[in-house]
Structures are given as structure tokens and as C-alpha cells.
Amino acid sequence: MIFFELLSKDQIEQVHEASLYIMAQIGLDFLYSPALEVLSKGGVRVEGNRAFFPRTIVEEQIQKSPSQFTLYGRNSNNNLIIGGDHITFVPTNCPPFVTDLDNGRREGTLKDFENFVKLTQASPNLDMCSNIFVEPMDVLPEKRHVQMAYSCIKYSDKCFMGSVMGVKGARDTLAMLSILFGDLRTLTQKPRIISVPCSLTPLCYDETMLGALMEYAKAGQPQLINSLVIAGATGPVTLAGTLAVQNAEILAGIVLTQLVREGTPVVYASGSSNADMRSGLLCVGSPEMAMNNVFAAQMARYYGLPSRGVGALCDAKIPDAQAGYESMMNLLMAQNSGINFVLHAAGALESMNCISYEKFIIDDETIGMVKRIRKGIELDKSTFALDVVKEVGPRGHFLDKDHTFNYFRSELYQPYLSDRRSFEDWRDRGATQCMVTANKIWRETLKKYQPPDIPKSVDKDLKMFIDTA
């Protein structure tokens, strides 16, 4: 598989040079004194909150992180390799609102959160849980991060993402993982969690994110070092300028992780897009966002790091045609460009403000399609089937051949949502739109859901931890 690329080798180096200029001459603000101390000790020039990164430090430190690593699931069937030729699909993260066709749009609750963990666990296509499927507004703010981590553990044995709510968010998450898997040293050897600390664009990291970033780095837990530049608002409107700012932010964050603990696995993570210039609002269903997936994959390969891009993001308010075409654009572009970690791969509506039950199912189907593309083509004597072609000959057909029966399940993607019936059949059975079919599917999936095993004593300890956290 040759990945789709938009930047030439020379252009990649231009971006790298522009970012080094920004890092050395303009500098970045780090609003957290422990971070400034570590940077300063590592050879970065610090003036007040601002850090100026010399080229040598940057180029030295970014080589210290591995090009791929394993994330270990509670169920080892759900282990994930992040990097190389691998691709991981992860549901959306952080929306405050939730919607479904029956109850409409509303604030998220813990019940909704749990439902999405269950749908992820049941999904044949989603590889792990995110961190905040939806903000559970009925849980006290200071308890949310532990409650969400508990729900991910209780209702799924796939990996999940860690809280980035400052030092405490990270420490509590690590403590819960220790209850499950053993002490911190064990976690460092076999990472169980990946988190997504995000810069405050332009050219800043705040205390909350830096606290979490440093805490996870100390424990050697993998992190998505993330920048989300909004071209035209928090970055230059030109993609080149946005790319240079994004790259400077990500590299600065990576340097910090390596200065905290050399070899901490990091992912070159980008969610940059652009503002809609009529309203100034972020838009994530734009072709520029899909292009940014390509840029992120290419820059990450240049640095020898895994990449994080975006999946099924859209600006649509309901799971309509716009939701379909924008989401598939981002998702397929992530696959075609070689992105390793596809965040927001399922459920998102409204430029990430809302998660939809129906959209979650729709995106799961599209991930299945994209994974079929990823599988590629097998060429050998049996798949060329020239003997069958000879037997059938001109003007024959293959419908009743053994070869067809033997191969169709493994060769062709079998959709569970997409409607492939004739118009007449579709009309006579209710003429349902895709989102209506998706509604039936998520309801049935939740009905049939089976929780994974968890030892009773561990469950008790986790619950006790939540009470005292």
C-alpha cells in the first residue's frame, strides 16, 4: 500500500524549518512552572513563561520516542499496536451534548456514557474506547474522570483513553489502573492507557494539560501530543502557516515528554482545521481538515513517529447526507494517508459538540468499509481463479460456482446498515432513511450487550477508590 501524500520531501523540510524558527525565535508559553523547570534543565532557554527551543535540542529529543509501541488491553485480544502500518479507530471525545432520534438533543448523562462504552465493546470495528464519549453532566465535576474511567473498565475490556484533567486526573487514572494491573512499574513496562494532552493554540500549553502530560510521562504512559489549530482564528488562514504553528506546538510538547522521561511513547497528534470565515466558528467537515490528516501522517513519518488524525467528524446537526459525506471524507483520508490513530472515528455531530447514537452506528459501518479497503487485495492462483474463468468462458456467469461460495464471505464486506435492496423492496418495507435503520440497530445492540468479566474484588476496590477520590 502506497499512502496518499500532498507534501513533497522538500516541502516537509520547509515546514520543519519554519517550525524551528517559531520555536527558537518566537517561543511558546508554558503556563506551569514544573514544565519550565524541566525545559530549562534540558537546555531550553526560558524567559518568564516563554520557552525558546534551540534546533539541536528539538532534533535530538524527538528521536528518543519509539516509532511504534503496544497498548495492552485487559483482554489481550484487544491489544493494539500504535504506529507502523497499523491503524486504530477510536470513538469521538469530549462532546457536551448527546442526541438520538427518540429523545432529541440534551446534555449528556452517565447513562449515555455507559451506553457508548457498551456500543464500543459490542462493535466489530472500533478498536478501543475514547476518554469522554460524552460529558456526564449528572456526575459531580470532580468525580467525572474517575467515574468515566470506571465505566470504561466495567463495561469494556478494550483499551481506553486517560483523563487529562491536570495532575489529579492523571494520578487517579493511574491509581485505578494499578488496582487492575499492578503497580506503576508494571504499567510502565506494559502501557495500558493513552491520553491526549492538547496545546492551547497558538503556541501555548496550559497548567491542566501540562500537569497531566508530565504525570503520564513520569509513568512512561503513551500520549497523543496534540495540536488543534483553527486556520484563520488561532493560526494563519493559510494551510502552510497553520501547519508550521501546529508542528511547532507538537514538537515542543514531545520535547517536554522526552525531557521528563526519555523514551516515553508519543504520537504526533493533530486535529487542526479551519474557521468558517462567515461566522468565525470552527468547522471540521472541511476539505482543509481532511488535508490536515495527510499533513499529520506525512510529518509524523518524517519524524519516525506514529500519527494521530481525525475520523468521522462533520459539521452537520443530524445524521443526514452532509454528515455522511463529511465523515467519510475525513475517515477515508485518514486511512489513505496512513494515519495510525484515528480519533473521533464514531458518533460526532455539530463540529464535535454532540454525540449521536444513530451516527455512532453509521460511522461504525463506514469504519468497517474503510477496514475492508485497508485489507487490500490478495493475488494468488486461487484468487485469480483462471480455471473458473476458463470453465465459465465468455457470456457465462459465476453465481453458482463453488469458488464464489467459498470466497464471498472473506472477500466482500458484508454491511449491516447500508441498504442494498431494490427500490421496490425498500419502498414496500417502509422506505426508511439510513438514520432510522441505525436507530433500530443501536437499540438492539444495547439489548443484546454482554459485559466482560471483571473480578469482584477488583470491582469493589475500584468502587472504593471512586468514593474516596
Added chain:
Amino acid sequence: MIFFELLSKDQIEQVHEASLYIMAQIGLDFLYSPALEVLSKGGVRVEGNRAFFPRTIVEEQIQKSPSQFTLYGRNSNNNLIIGGDHITFVPTNCPPFVTDLDNGRREGTLKDFENFVKLTQASPNLDMCSNIFVEPMDVLPEKRHVQMAYSCIKYSDKCFMGSVMGVKGARDTLAMLSILFGDLRTLTQKPRIISVPCSLTPLCYDETMLGALMEYAKAGQPQLINSLVIAGATGPVTLAGTLAVQNAEILAGIVLTQLVREGTPVVYASGSSNADMRSGLLCVGSPEMAMNNVFAAQMARYYGLPSRGVGALCDAKIPDAQAGYESMMNLLMAQNSGINFVLHAAGALESMNCISYEKFIIDDETIGMVKRIRKGIELDKSTFALDVVKEVGPRGHFLDKDHTFNYFRSELYQPYLSDRRSFEDWRDRGATQCMVTANKIWRETLKKYQPPDIPKSVDKDLKMFIDTA
């Protein structure tokens, strides 16, 4: 731009060898004696209707067609280069049914046909007209091809596709072009039309298609030599087998065009997909179809020929989320893999059985997005804008910068359909679904439509020709 690829160089050669085996050992049926005569004279072994192609003839003849050529529009602003790094988007072709939100699904009429020509002419994204936007069932069958050609000429000055209804279809089309542009010699020097003769899979060409193919070839008019294998029905269910059959059919058709007239421009054209194995019906919204776009682009590059793939095809019955994600998958894959001629790029529903007014607008928007991706990124001092980044500095914003105002129109795609408003704004203004917005847009576009100029005497001659044809 590096195109996405699924086949290695070695695998491409395996496909080539498998096809040469089929062509030499199994053979293809040509149900038209003038074609058999030309093939026989050219060194192809003919037994009855069956032609067996020696390797040397195939490899010699397929080199004779150019790797790119120009299609001349009546308005020279609409000239198109087919091949190389160029991409051309063409609406859907051949559906018998038409639908819109107000009137529902019905048989196509000439009025519908004309409306789609007008929408294509008005489109900023569609590059030319197809041949049969929709079958005009209210026109006598024997008059349809001339009536459709006339409508394309009358209501658009973009290029259009030629009739493949046998010798007569091609001759009448060429005669009408001669009225417009001068005699056949002129047309040969400056091709005005491209047609899509299609094999009868597996391994056959019928009289209708061969009649048209040979007639256009004699006039040196470009042709899309097309194969549509349905994996599991008219070809092996395995993609390798389907690819070998498809390639054999296309190469055989190309050899014939070159034996009729050396140097006739051809396009390596594929529309292959697979059967839904539950029903045996063709499906075109499958990931296997999107993969076939990649295979077609790669095989064509291997042979040094332009490629034709598929655009916004889907199996959905209405322009819902499924229509959105399936269509974007095919369209973006065509762009990412380097397809040159994207047929069915707008309007299609129901596995090509129906054209939808709303879907036509939806697809036009997605083509605009895909064209933005195609434009790529510009990297220079002004687009990096490091002086602006320096001026803004950490924690500033770019919304009010001159640089932002100067660049946003050229840098960012401006959608005309996609909804990027806030949820509240969208809800308060009617909470419309994408297809409802598209309905308003096509109605307004038709209202504002302005026909291109055509000399009165030419118009009169064309009408007279239709009466006598």
C-alpha cells in the same frame, strides 16, 4: 501529490500476465463481423465469434494510444485535458428513473434531461455533460440519441459524451458535431466528443457497442473502453479474478480501436464492482468498488493511458447519510488514486438506476471539496506568514489580520450547501436536513439559469437534422 496505491509493481504485472492468459487461451467473443475482420487482419486468431489475442499484438497495440489528449469544448474555456495529472468530473449516465423531493420517483422525461444539462452548465464543479443523464422516456426510442445530443448542445457549451447506440448512434452524433464544428477531418484533429462503449461481461462485446466503437475510432474520436465486471456474478467473486477479467476486456477493446485507426485516443475505463451476495444484485456503494478505482488508476498508469473510474455512486434510495458516505468514498478514492475521468460524479441513487435532483446538488458540493483537496497546499514566504505568527505571538488570534482577509477566499473552500452554523442557529431557522437545502438550491439554480450562445442558423440545421435522423 503521491497517489494512493493498493497494488505493488509485481502485482500489477501478475494482473497483466493473468489477462494475457485469458486473452490468448480463453478468448473473447466479438458479436460483430466487421470487428472480427479487423482483428483477424491485425493478427488476432479468430474462430467463429471468438478472438484469441497473442501477447505480441496486445503489447504492441496498447502502446499506440496517447497518454493524454485534449477534448475541445464549444466554449474553449471548457476544453479538457484527459490524462496525466488532470481530473475531470462528469455527471451520472444511463439511469431510467428520476426523483426529486416534491414529485417523487418516476420515469425520466426530456424536460428532466434538459434540467440536468442546465444544472451541469451552471455548476462550478462539473467539467462536462454525460451522455444519458436520464433516459427521456417521452421521446421515441429511435430519436432519443439525437434529441439528447441536441439538448446538450443547446443548453451547455461544455463538452458532452457521444451515443453508443450502434453505428447509427455514432454516425448521427458525428453528423451533428459536423454541423457545429465542420467536417470529420476537423473533428479528428480537434476531438469534441468522448463515448463509453462497454463490454458485455464476461469476455464479450456485442454488436451495438462494437458498431459505435468502430465508427468513433474511424473518426479518431476518443473513447472510454469500459468494463463493468460484477464480482460474484459476471466475474469471479475474488477481486484478483475480477481484475484479470476486467483488464482482458479493456485491453481487447483497446487493441480493436488501434487496429481500426492507430493513435485513436482511448481511456482505460472501469466501472467494476460486486454483487450483493444476499440478493445477487449489483452494488456500487461497496468498499470493493472504491478499491477498483485504485486498481483502474494503477493499471492505466502501467499502460501509459488515462484512466476512468467512478464518482458519487451509492446504493441508497434517497439522499440520506448512506448516499453521503458511499458517494464520498468512491469520489475521494477516485481523486486520491489519480483517476483522470470520473464518471457518475453527480446525481446517482439506487445503484445507478435513478438520478436525483437533490443528490445532484449534494454531489456537486462534494466535488468542490474534492477539487479543493486536489489543489493541494502552497508553501512560500507569504503562506507560511511567519511575520504574522510573530506579530500575533503565543495566545493571540488571527481573525482580524490583513493576512487572513487577503487569503481566506483563495485558501479555504467556501461551501454552498454544507451547514456550518451553530446548532441553535440551525434549529431556529427550520432544522433542515441536507436534502431539503439541496432542493431549494437546484430550484433556484434552474430559475437563474442562462443558456449559452448558439448561432441561429446552426440551431436550425441541428433541428432539421433531428427531424430527418
